[in-house]
Amino acid sequence: MSDNLIQYECSEQIATITFNRPEKLNAFTDDMVRELAAVLRRFDLDQDANVAILRGNGRAFCAGADVRQRQLRTREEFDRNGGPQGWGANASELLMRAVNWKPVIAAPHGFAVGLGLGLTMESDLVVAEAGTKFQVAETKRGLAASRYWALMNLRGGSAFATEMALTGGFFTAEQALAAGVINRVAPPGDLMAVARALASELAANPPLSVRATVRTRRWYMEQAEKEAYLQTDPLKLHLTEDFAESARAFAEKRKPAPFRAR
Numbered sequence: 311m312s313d314n315l316i317q318y319e320c321s322e323q324i325a326t327i328t329f330n331r332p333e334k335l336n337a338f339t340d341d342m343v344r345e346l347a348a349v350l351r352r353f354d355l356d357q358d359a360n361v362a363i364l365r366g367n368g369r370a371f372c373a374g375a376d377v378r379q380r381q382l383r384t385r386e387e388f389d390r391n392g393g394p395q396g397w398g399a400n401a402s403e404l405l406m407r408a409v410n411w412k413p414v415i416a417a418p419h420g421f422a423v424g425l426g427l428g429l430t431m432e433s434d435l436v437v438a439e440a441g442t443k444f445q446v447a448e449t450k451r452g453l454a455a456s457r458y459w460a461l462m463n464l465r466g467g468s469a470f471a472t473e474m475a476l477t478g479g480f481f482t483a484e485q486a487l488a489a490g491v492i493n494r495v496a497p498p499g500d501l502m503a504v505a506r507a508l509a510s511e512l513a514a515n516p517p518l519s520v521r522a523t524v525r526t527r528r529w530y531m532e533q534a535e536k537e538a539y540l541q542t543d544p545l546k547l548h549l550t551e552d553f554a555e556s557a558r559a560f561a562e563k564r565k566p567a568p569f570r571a572r
Contacts, residue, residue: 332368
């Protein structure tokens with residue numbers, strides 16, 4: 311297995327981008343976000359690649375952000391970074407750093423939580439393995455779920471998006487398909503075959519035609535995310551007592567103390 315946190319390979323015009331931290335369920339550190347940014351740049355400039363598939367090694371697609379590394383920082387670190395993420399390690403900007411606007415298919419399995427859900431919802435198409443569990447983890451962490459609501463709402467799941475963003479509960483691939491926020495559900499063991507079949511359909515079309523639609527969709531996605539951030543960034547929820555208690559409780563594997571709305 312490669313030591314790289316993010317692996318890249320390409321065949322038949324389809325790039326496969328693999329999250330490679332299976333021992334931590336592919337929870338993202340700052341370095342892993344930066345490495346994914348570099349790999350997505352490589353894909354964007356790769357003349358042999360017209361479509362990419364995002365996948366995860368091991369038991370999960372992505373368990374979200376590494377809480378111990380990204381959410382247990384000091385107040386001074388939060389102030390310097392402007393939030394829980396490290397400087398230059400904001401995962402919500404990754405797919406907008408494009409020149410060629412090639413389509414990306416997310417292929418989640420196991421769990422796609424928090425940051426993993428965000429990468430899934432930002433991808434242009436989604437093929438999930440049956441039984442995959444998703445969660446807007448930010449709600450339980452004391453952070454704003456507005457961005458996730460905006461992304462799911464953009465994909466057509468308005469009422470469903472509101473419920474999932476407000477409750478922070480898990481939902482399955484089958485529920486997501488029924489709500490219209492993902493494209494396909496693959497039988498267990500067939501995830502990559504189904505994802506590659508869909509990718510092949512895209513790769514068979516004139517590339518510039520496909521990329522025009524991708525660029526348009528991502529413009530609308532970016533506007534939706536910016537509007538969500540405009541509503542929530544001034545609240546600085548990452549500096550609240552509730553956020554700190556939730557992060558500590560997660561790291562200590564205990565239930566959080568009653569939240570106090572401060």
